[in-house]
Amino acid sequence: MKFFRDPLVRRFISASFFAAAFVWVAIVFFDVETAVVRVFFIYSVGLVVLMVLAALVLFPLIGLFRGKRSRLLERAENTETANGVEENRPSREERE
16 A cells, blocks of 8 residues: 555545545536536646647757756766765866
């Protein structure tokens, strides 16, 4: 049962529960038509898929146009962990 102890899984389950409860309350108590909820759900999933595809296309393009690496990538490149011991290697500029 380690699967349910993962915080991401617990958040996903609770978010799904509350979203389903919200939709149920909208349909039952506010007389929202099921077809409206279905169309809203389909468009929401479509929007998320389009955003993921746009990010997959734009991320490499932005990487090509950026001249300098970010500090986060340089820091990860300089520090290497082996058996829990961190070693500092010279940066790219120091090697050249």
